[in-house]
Amino acid sequence: MSLRVENVSKRFGTHDALRGVTLETLDGEFVVLLGPSGCGKSTLLRIIAGLEEPDQGAVRLRGRDITALDPSRRDVAMVFQGYALYPHMTVAQNIGYPLRVRRRPASEISSEVEKVAARLGLAHLLRKQPKQLSGGERQRVALARAIIRRPQAFLMDEPLSNLDSRLRIDMRAELKHLQHELGVVTLYVTHDQVEAMTLASRIAILKDGLLQQYATPHEIYHRPANLFVAGFVGSPSMNLLPGQVESGVFRRAGLSVECSAGTNRELTLGIRPEDVEFSLTEQAPGWTAARVWVTEDLGNETLIRLSLDGAFVTLRAPAGTRAEIDSLAWFRIRPEHVHWFDSQTTVAIR
Amino acid sequence: MKTILKYTAALLAMAFALAPIYWLITISLKTEIDQFASPPLWFHFTPTLRHYEGIFAHDAFGRYFLNSLIVSTCSTLIALALGLPAAYGLARFHWPGDWANGISFWILSNRMLPPIVTIIPMFLMLREVRLLNTLAGLILVDVALNLPFVVWMMRGFVEDLPREIEEAAMLDGESRLGVLLRIVLPLVRPGLAATAVFCLIVAWNEFLFALILSQTESAMTLPVGIASHVTQYEIQWGAMSAAGVVAILPVLIFASAAQRYFVRGLSLGAIK
Numbered sequence: 001m002s003l004r005v006e007n008v009s010k011r012f013g014t015h016d017a018l019r020g021v022t023l024e025t026l027d028g029e030f031v032v033l034l035g036p037s038g039c040g041k042s043t044l045l046r047i048i049a050g051l052e053e054p055d056q057g058a059v060r061l062r063g064r065d066i067t068a069l070d071p072s073r074r075d076v077a078m079v080f081q082g083y084a085l086y087p088h089m090t091v092a093q094n095i096g097y098p099l100r101v102r103r104r105p106a107s108e109i110s111s112e113v114e115k116v117a118a119r120l121g122l123a124h125l126l127r128k129q130p131k132q133l134s135g136g137e138r139q140r141v142a143l144a145r146a147i148i149r150r151p152q153a154f155l156m157d158e159p160l161s162n163l164d165s166r167l168r169i170d171m172r173a174e175l176k177h178l179q180h181e182l183g184v185v186t187l188y189v190t191h192d193q194v195e196a197m198t199l200a201s202r203i204a205i206l207k208d209g210l211l212q213q214y215a216t217p218h219e220i221y222h223r224p225a226n227l228f229v230a231g232f233v234g235s236p237s238m239n240l241l242p243g244q245v246e247s248g249v250f251r252r253a254g255l256s257v258e259c260s261a262g263t264n265r266e267l268t269l270g271i272r273p274e275d276v277e278f279s280l281t282e283q284a285p286g287w288t289a290a291r292v293w294v295t296e297d298l299g300n301e302t303l304i305r306l307s308l309d310g311a312f313v314t315l316r317a318p319a320g321t322r323a324e325i326d327s328l329a330w331f332r333i334r335p336e337h338v339h340w341f342d343s344q345t346t347v348a349i350r
Numbered sequence: 351m352k353t354i355l356k357y358t359a360a361l362l363a364m365a366f367a368l369a370p371i372y373w374l375i376t377i378s379l380k381t382e383i384d385q386f387a388s389p390p391l392w393f394h395f396t397p398t399l400r401h402y403e404g405i406f407a408h409d410a411f412g413r414y415f416l417n418s419l420i421v422s423t424c425s426t427l428i429a430l431a432l433g434l435p436a437a438y439g440l441a442r443f444h445w446p447g448d449w450a451n452g453i454s455f456w457i458l459s460n461r462m463l464p465p466i467v468t469i470i471p472m473f474l475m476l477r478e479v480r481l482l483n484t485l486a487g488l489i490l491v492d493v494a495l496n497l498p499f500v501v502w503m504m505r506g507f508v509e510d511l512p513r514e515i516e517e518a519a520m521l522d523g524e525s526r527l528g529v530l531l532r533i534v535l536p537l538v539r540p541g542l543a544a545t546a547v548f549c550l551i552v553a554w555n556e557f558l559f560a561l562i563l564s565q566t567e568s569a570m571t572l573p574v575g576i577a578s579h580v581t582q583y584e585i586q587w588g589a590m591s592a593a594g595v596v597a598i599l600p601v602l603i604f605a606s607a608a609q610r611y612f613v614r615g616l617s618l619g620a621i622k
Contacts, residue, residue: 049517049521050520050521051517051520051521070520070525071517071520071521072520072521072522072523072524072525073523074521076521077521077522078517078518078521080514080517080518081514082512082514084512084514084515084517084518085515085518086515086518086519086533087515087537088536088537097519097522098522098523101522101523101524101528102523145518145522149523155521
C-alpha cells in the first residue's frame with residue numbers, strides 16, 4: 001500500500017465534487033482516474049496534491065497521514081495540463097527548481113539536471129526559455145521537473161491533452177516506459193478512455209463524484225460494473241438495449257435473446273460491437289433482421305450501424321464488408337458475450 | 351486626407367499639453383523685464399541662466415530636492431513592499447463569500463475621501479508621535495496615500511497570472527512566501543514598474559500634506575519649496591519657473607526609463 005485515499009468528500013457550494021471516494025494503490029502502480037468532465041477526478045488529484053482540502057476523509061502516503069500537510073511538504077510531484085513551466089526561467093532552471101528549493105549545492109543540481117535532460121532528450125534545449133519550445137518539448141520539461149527529485153508519487157492532470165494526436169500517442173508510450181523504469185506510483189487524470197486503457201495498471205472510473213469501478217483495464221472492459229462503465233469504456237461503445245425478461249427470454253421490439261438472469265424484471269442487454277455477427281443474407285434461427293443505417297469503412301475494419309425499431313446496434317465487420325444504406329441485413333448476438341444490467345439500479349448482474 | 355486630419359489633431363493635442371511647459375521653460379530663461387513683455391516674446395529674447403544660478407546658490411533648494419527624492423522613493427518602495435503581499439492575499443487566498451471584493455473596495459474607498467478631510471487628524475496624530483516636520487512623517491503619509499492604489503493595481507496583475515504556475519512551485523517544495531518572492535514577483539515586474547511610476551509621481555507632486563506637516567526647511571519638499579517663492583512682497587516668477595523645470599526632470603527621466611513597462615503594464619491590466 002503506497003497511496004491511500006479514505007472516504008474523501010468535497011463540496012463546492014451546492015455541488016458535490018466527491019462523495020466518499022476510497023482508493024488504494026500498490027507500490028509502483030500506474031492508476032488512471034477516468035471520467036467525464038466534472039466527475040471529480042481532477043478534484044481528487046488536487047486533494048492528494050494538497051491544493052484542495054477535503055471536507056472529510058484522509059489521504060495517506062506510505063502510511064503517513066498527509067491530509068493536513070502543505071503541498072510543499074508532501075513529497076509528491078505534479079504535471080499540469082498547461083505544463084505550468086516558470087516563464088522567467090530557462091529550461092535548466094525550470095528542471096533544477098525542485099532541487100534549488102531544497103538548497104542542494106549548485107554542482108549537484110547542474111549534474112542532476114544534465115542527467116534528467118539527457119534521459120528525456122532535452123540536453124540541447126537547456127539554455128532556452130519555455131516560450132521558445134514546442135508543446136511536446138514543454139511537456140518533457142514538465143516531466144523532467146517532476147522526476148528530478150524522485151518523489152514518492154507522481155500526479156498528472158491530463159498532461160497530454162494539449163498535444164496533437166500523433167505526438168500524444170508517442171508521449172503516451174514514452175510516459176508508460178518512463179513510469180515503469182522509475183517505479184514510482186502514479187495517479188493520472190484523463191477523460192480519454194484510450195489513454196486510460198493503454199497506460200493504466202488499474203483504472204478508477206468516476207462519475208458525479210462517486211467511484212464507479214476500480215479494476216484493471218481488462219476487467220473494466222470485459223466485466224463492467226454498471227451501465228455507466230459499460231457505456232463509457234470502449235470505442236465504439238457497447239450496445240445497450242433495455243427490455244423485459246419473461247420466462248427465460250429477454251425481449252424487446254424486434255429482438256429476443258435467451259436469458260438466465262432472473263425473470264419478470266426489466267433488464268438492459270449489453271453487447272460489444274465485436275460480439276455481434278453480421279450477414280447480408282438471411283440466416284436462421286437466432287438471427288435478427290434489421291435495416292443498415294450507416295457503414296463506416298475504417299480500413300482495417302468496417303463499422304456498421306443497424307437500425308432496429310428505434311434503437312441502434314453497432315457492430316464490427318471485417319474490412320471490405322459492403323452494405324447499402326437502408327438495405328436489409330441480419331445480425332446475431334453471441335450469447336456467451338452478453339452483459340446483463342438491472343435497468344433500475346444500473347448494476348451488472350453476474 | 352484622413353491621415354492629415356489625424357496628425358493635425360494629434361499636433362493640436364500635443365501643443366495644448368506642452369504649451370504650459372513651454373511657457374514655464376521660457377519664463378525660467380527670461381529676465382524679469384522680458385517675462386512681462388506685451389505682446390509676449392515667444393522666441394526672440396536673450397536667454398539667461400540667472401534664475402537657475404539663483405536657486406542653486408540658495409542652499410535650501412538642494413535640501414528640498416533631496417527631501418523630495420528621499421520621501422518619494424522611500425514611500426514608493428514601502429507602499430510596494432506592503433501592497434504586493436496584500437494584493438496577493440486578496441487575489442489568491444480563500445475568502446468567505448465576496449470578502450475579497452469587499453475588502454478591495456474598502457481599501458480603494460480610502461482614496462475617494464478628499465485628502466483635506468483627513469489633514470487635521472493626520473496633523474494631530476503625527477504631532478502625538480513626534481513626527482511633525484520630519485521626513486519619516488511625510489513618508490508615512492505618502493505610503494498611506496499610495497497603498498490603496500498599489501493594492502488595487504497589483505491585485506489585477508496577480509489575478510492575471512496562471513494559478514497553475516504557483517501550484518507547480520508549491521508542489522516543487524516552495525513555501526507561500528517563496529512563491530511570492532521567486533515566482534510571482536518576477537512575473538508581475540511590468541505591473542510593478544507601472545505602479546511604481548504612478549506612486550513616485552503622486553509622492554513627488556504631493557503638496558497639501560507636505561505643506562501642513564512640514565514647516566521647517568529641514569523637512570520641506572520641492573513643491574512646498576517652489577511655492578515659497580510666492581512671498582508676502584513679490585512673486586519670484588523666474589526662480590519659481592526654474593525650480594519647476596528642475597522638479598519636472600526626475601519624473602521625466604524615470605517615466606521614460608520605465609515607459610516600456612508602463613505601456614505594457616497598463617494594457618496588461620486592461621485586457622483582463
